[in-house]
Structures are given as C-alpha cells and as structure tokens.
Amino acid sequence: MSRTAVRRPHVVIVGAGFAGFQAARTLSRLTRRRADITLLNPTDYFLYLPLLPQVAAGVLEPRRVTVSLTGALRHVRLVLGEADGIDLARRTVNHTGPEGDRGELSYDRLVLAVGSVNKLLPVPGVAEHAHGFRGLPEALYLRDHVTRQIELAAAAEDVEVCRARCTFVVAGAGYTGVEVAAHGELFTRSLVRNRPLPDGVRPRWVLLDIAPRVLPELDRRLSGTADRVLRRRGVDVRTGTSVKEATRDGVRLDDGESVPTRTLVWCVGVRPDPLVAGIGKPLERGRLLVDPFLNVPGHPEVFACGDAAAVPDLAKPGQYTAMTAQHAWRQGKAAGHNVAASLGLGKRRSYRHHDLGFTVDLGGASGAANPLGIPLSGPLAGAVTRGYHLAAMPGNRVRVAADWLLDAVLPRQGVQLGLVRSWSVPLDTASPELARVPGAPERPEEEQPKRLERPEE
Structure with missing residues (x-):
C-alpha cells in the first residue's frame, strides 16, 4: 500500500x-x-x-x-x-x-x-557627500572615517584645515542622530587624548534639525534631558536649522552660515x-x-x-x-x-500595541528613559536603557555586557582598519546592509527595484 x-x-x-x-x-x-x-x-x-x-x-x-x-x-x-x-x-x-x-x-x-x-531630500550635494546610518557597513565606515579625520587633523599644518577635520555634522536629531552625536563626542574626546591637536583645537560636533527640539517625536521631558546632556558635553545643538547644500569641504545651512567640515552624517529619517x-x-x-x-x-x-x-x-x-x-x-x-x-493553527489577531515607554542611550553612564511613563535621567536611565537592550536582544547578551565592562575600565582602541571606503556606502542605496565591492555583478536597469520619487520637501 x-x-x-x-x-x-x-x-x-x-x-x-x-x-x-x-x-x-x-x-x-x-x-x-x-x-x-x-x-x-x-x-x-x-x-x-x-x-x-x-x-x-x-x-x-x-x-x-x-x-x-x-x-x-x-x-x-x-x-x-x-x-x-x-x-x-x-x-x-x-x-x-x-x-x-x-x-x-x-x-x-x-x-x-x-x-x-x-530618506533622501532634494538638497544639493547630500547624495554625493553625506553618509547614512542604517547598516553595519555605514557604522564601520563612520568609525574609521572619524578616527582618520582626527589623525589627519593632528598632523595638519594649517589650523583651519585642522578645525574642519575636527568638525562633525549630524543632520537629524531623532533617535539615531542624537545617539550618534552623543557617542561620537565621547569617542573623539578619547581619540584626542593620545593625539594632541595644534593650537588648542578641540573636536566639535554639530547636531541639526528643522524641528524646534531634539527628539521631537518623544515626550518633552526626554527631549529636554537629551538636550541638556548634549549641550553640557559641548555638542552644538541647532534646532530649526537644516542643510541647504553639502560640498566636499563643508555644509551651508539655511540661515546662510557655512560650516567647514569633512563629515556629514545623514540621520534625517527613513x-x-x-x-x-x-x-x-x-x-x-x-x-x-x-x-x-x-x-x-x-x-x-x-x-x-x-x-x-x-x-x-x-x-x-x-x-x-x-x-x-x-x-x-x-x-x-x-x-x-x-x-x-x-494555516489552521490558532486564531488571528489584530495588531494593537501598548506603549511601555522609550529609552535613549546618551553614551557613558547617561541616558533618558520613561519606562511605564516614569521619567528617568542620568546613570539610572543609562542603566535602564542598557538593561532594556540586553533583555530585547535575541542573542550575544554576555558578549555585549563584557564589551560594556571592558569599555568602562580600558581605553578604546583608536585605529582605522580601512575595510569600508566612502564609495562602498553611498547614501542613495536600497540596500544599506550591504557594502558595495569592486567587481560586484550589476543588474540590468530594467531589473533594478523600482524606487520611490524623492519627496518634494
């Protein structure tokens, strides 16, 4: 049978x-x-x-x-x-x-x-000179790029060139932009300890957003906490301001000011x-x-x-x-x-969410959080934020906790590996999780995924 x-x-x-x-x-x-x-x-x-x-x-x-x-x-x-x-x-x-x-x-x-x-906006020069922050290749590129700029600044003979290389502009003060600026400021501070800069030049981080406050999508108390921490560290927070043009040597803001820089991190959204x-x-x-x-x-x-x-x-x-x-x-x-x-296994359910609060990692021991609606700041918020991430991660918890412990007691390794180059992580890409490599097979134009029109804003 x-x-x-x-x-x-x-x-x-x-x-x-x-x-x-x-x-x-x-x-x-x-x-x-x-x-x-x-x-x-x-x-x-x-x-x-x-x-x-x-x-x-x-x-x-x-x-x-x-x-x-x-x-x-x-x-x-x-x-x-x-x-x-x-x-x-x-x-x-x-x-x-x-x-x-x-x-x-x-x-x-x-x-x-x-x-x-x-997210792309019709701002001249942004697609050519800015880099996003949606995938691992972009994070690795930014780590190398920031380290390289500090190293080149330390060796520069022209003070203005040194200042430009030590200026880092982040466009977009949402979750990603705030955390990139907060961690970036601490990172460059650690880099210059072993690489003295000429004439007292210090790394400068500029955080821009067209919104009237940082973290505009969150509770005002969380926004206020993040703003205070950033400003206390020396981050130049500019709300109600956007990028009008980007070039190889700097960015021009919509208020007419030009900021000499070699770094524009694009975090305006997705x-x-x-x-x-x-x-x-x-x-x-x-x-x-x-x-x-x-x-x-x-x-x-x-x-x-x-x-x-x-x-x-x-x-x-x-x-x-x-x-x-x-x-x-x-x-x-x-x-x-x-x-x-x-498929006949159980009953379907509509999607309904319950807001359990938000956490923002501001680097070091600082954070901003409102678990279950309770506003927290300082080291307690930082601990809650890291505890939340450990609980949410589906793996690698012990390794992450070990790296946090080592970072607390040992200096960071300020070296650039050069594994991801600028052209490998273009801003205008449908696959930020992949770095472009030389000789990669190209798909014919008619086989490329259709793109959305750039918003006229």
Whole structure:
C-alpha cells in the first residue's frame, strides 16, 4: 500500500530585520515543522540596530550587534539574496544572490518585512557627500572615517584645515542622530587624548534639525534631558536649522552660515524600502497599506509588517503606527500568529500595541528613559536603557555586557582598519546592509527595484 505524501504549505518571509526575524521565530514555534519556512535576506544575520551607534564609537565590536539567522532560527531555511520583484498573481518572489545568480521562490503565504532605507531630500550635494546610518557597513565606515579625520587633523599644518577635520555634522536629531552625536563626542574626546591637536583645537560636533527640539517625536521631558546632556558635553545643538547644500569641504545651512567640515552624517529619517512600490498595491506615503490583521487587501495570503507597512493604529483611529523598532518587533510577532492562523493553527489577531515607554542611550553612564511613563535621567536611565537592550536582544547578551565592562575600565582602541571606503556606502542605496565591492555583478536597469520619487520637501 502506497502512502501519499502530504504537501506542507510554503511560507516565504522577505527581510530579517526586527519584523521579519520575529515573524520567522514566532511562525517556526507555532507551526512545529508543519510548514516549510524560507527566509530571504541579503545577509546571514539579524542586526540589532539600536546598538549601532556604539559600534561606530568603538564601544562594541561589530559582531556583538549581529545574531546568526541559522543559529537562532533552527527550523527556517535561509536564502541569501535581495528581492527584485514580487508577482502576486503567480505567487512568486524573484531575487538576486550575493554572486549575481538569479532565483525564484514560490509561496503559499508571503510575509513582506523589507524594512526601510535612508530618506533622501532634494538638497544639493547630500547624495554625493553625506553618509547614512542604517547598516553595519555605514557604522564601520563612520568609525574609521572619524578616527582618520582626527589623525589627519593632528598632523595638519594649517589650523583651519585642522578645525574642519575636527568638525562633525549630524543632520537629524531623532533617535539615531542624537545617539550618534552623543557617542561620537565621547569617542573623539578619547581619540584626542593620545593625539594632541595644534593650537588648542578641540573636536566639535554639530547636531541639526528643522524641528524646534531634539527628539521631537518623544515626550518633552526626554527631549529636554537629551538636550541638556548634549549641550553640557559641548555638542552644538541647532534646532530649526537644516542643510541647504553639502560640498566636499563643508555644509551651508539655511540661515546662510557655512560650516567647514569633512563629515556629514545623514540621520534625517527613513523611507520604506522601494521594493513595495513595485507591487502595484495602494501605498500610504510609500508604505504598503494593510488591514489591522496585517493582510494586504485582496490578498489574504500576503502579509506585511514593519517599516514598509502602513498598519492602522487602533489606539489612534485614522492614524498609522510609527516606523520604529518596537512596532516592527511586535508586528512581526502578530504576523507570525496570523500566518499560522491562516494555516489552521490558532486564531488571528489584530495588531494593537501598548506603549511601555522609550529609552535613549546618551553614551557613558547617561541616558533618558520613561519606562511605564516614569521619567528617568542620568546613570539610572543609562542603566535602564542598557538593561532594556540586553533583555530585547535575541542573542550575544554576555558578549555585549563584557564589551560594556571592558569599555568602562580600558581605553578604546583608536585605529582605522580601512575595510569600508566612502564609495562602498553611498547614501542613495536600497540596500544599506550591504557594502558595495569592486567587481560586484550589476543588474540590468530594467531589473533594478523600482524606487520611490524623492519627496518634494
């Protein structure tokens, strides 16, 4: 008597950021091998993005903020590659591998968790002279670049050249910009201890934002705490100010002032991955519209979550959830539950979040936090912030804690390895998690993912 093999449903998850990683982990636990799960991602690791500023500042080694996908997701098949296009009618995902090979994945259920990329504005020179901060290559580049500028400044004979190299401009005073400036100031302070600069020149960090205050999306008390810490350290915080033009030798501000510098870190925000614009479904400011169950309308087999999905905020009718790691993490879990429910395993649930508070790492022992609505500052907030990150990380907790301990008692290693060059991390890229390399296979123009129009603002 012959037995007919029962075909298991095939689930494809595109993207392994906060949303994709959590969706894969949740779905794997719920299905217990009753479904084939494939995760498509350009890298073999999950990046814990909130700790990236500490990598750029030499506090953490790069691998500390990465978690192996194959190690953490034992029953999930990993396919390395970038998604090129999605055919909803044929239920297929086309992708290009790291060596230029093309492939196609078919699915019964699809989870789009492609995340976001650097937000571009039509500011002359920014695309050519600024660098973003969305991936590990950009953090490694910034660490080397800042170290190199201090070294070149120490050897410069012209004082004005020295000052320009020691001036670091960060555009955007949201989460990322504030933490980059806070950690960067401490990093350059440690670098100049062993590299005296001529004529008393000191490193200068300038933090710009068009908003009236830093961290405009957060509670005013958190914003005020961060502002005080930055100014006390000497960071030049300028609100209501933006970049009008960027050049190789400096930036011109909208108030007419020119700031000589060799460094412009672009942290003005993010935009959804341009992949979703090519699907042909309704968008909300570039994000794929979904219902409260994270389903794409008209396609019950397709789910979307994270930064590339416009998820209705049930706590604020008429609005959509913000593009934050907290939402992405929780939406990934909800997507995993709802995909399992669509396969007959459990009941689906709408996405509803409860705000547990926010934390901001200001470097050293400082921080700003409001766990459960309780405002904290100083060393206590710093401890809460680091405790939160250790609890949230899906791996490497002991290694991260060990690096923090070593940083507290030993001087940082101020060396540049030169592994990531400026041209390897362009600002205008749909894949900030990958560094460009010489001789990399180029995709034909018609095969490139469709990009969103640059916002006219």
